[in-house]
Amino acid sequence: MKIPKSHFLRVMVSAACCLPTSNSAFAHVVITSPSAKAGGYAKLTIGIGHGCDGSPTKAITVTIPIEIIAAKPQIHWNWSSTTKLEKLERPYTSHGTTISERVAVVTFVAKEPVADDRYDELGLSVRVAQDAKGDLVLPVKQECEKGTIEWKDGKEAKSEYPAPKLRVQRNRTEQGNAHSH
Ligand SMILES: [Cu+2]
Numbered sequence: 001m002k003i004p005k006s007h008f009l010r011v012m013v014s015a016a017c018c019l020p021t022s023n024s025a026f027a028h029v030v031i032t033s034p035s036a037k038a039g040g041y042a043k044l045t046i047g048i049g050h051g052c053d054g055s056p057t058k059a060i061t062v063t064i065p066i067e068i069i070a071a072k073p074q075i076h077w078n079w080s081s082t083t084k085l086e087k088l089e090r091p092y093t094s095h096g097t098t099i100s101e102r103v104a105v106v107t108f109v110a111k112e113p114v115a116d117d118r119y120d121e122l123g124l125s126v127r128v129a130q131d132a133k134g135d136l137v138l139p140v141k142q143e144c145e146k147g148t149i150e151w152k153d154g155k156e157a158k159s160e161y162p163a164p165k166l167r168v169q170r171n172r173t174e175q176g177n178a179h180s181h
Pocket of ligand 1: 027028029049050
């Protein structure tokens with residue numbers, strides 16, 4: 001038995017603690033980070049639990065919902081990232097600068113495709129709008145060497161591939177002084 005016991009236990013504990021609704025949560029493409037506060041910043045982690053029917057993953061495209069007013073992909077040694085910007089309906093000020101665009105789409109491309117029997121995580125630093133609430137839906141397109149999976153919700157979506165979601169909690173301090181920069 002060469003598997004370190006403590007690591008195995010930690011995985012079991014976090015699964016039991018935070019994702020009680022689905023025992024297949026780690027076998028999907030999901031957001032594994034905790035919820036975010038409205039009006040706050042959060043680090044969002046996208047876990048890639050498997051490839052496309054056994055085929056290695058070569059690209060992940062995340063559509064960022066409008067309630068996320070800023071997003072920065074985290075640097076990862078095995079992935080390069082590109083972003084697509086869009087105009088904000090309501091520009092805001094950050095560090096004295098007017099922000100009028102937001103990242104609407106992030107594409108991560110793997111330098112070495114991720115095998116189906118390996119797990120990986122991609123990070124995003126995000127800022128959530130003050131009036132955001134409920135579950136934010138982040139549809140993901142997973143492209144593999146063979147095949148593609150669309151992780152999305154809606155009528156024509158396949159229920160076995162639900163879109164990753166980020167739960168937003170109300171900011172208790174409300175409008176403002178909590179994190180006004
Ligand atoms: Cu799955």
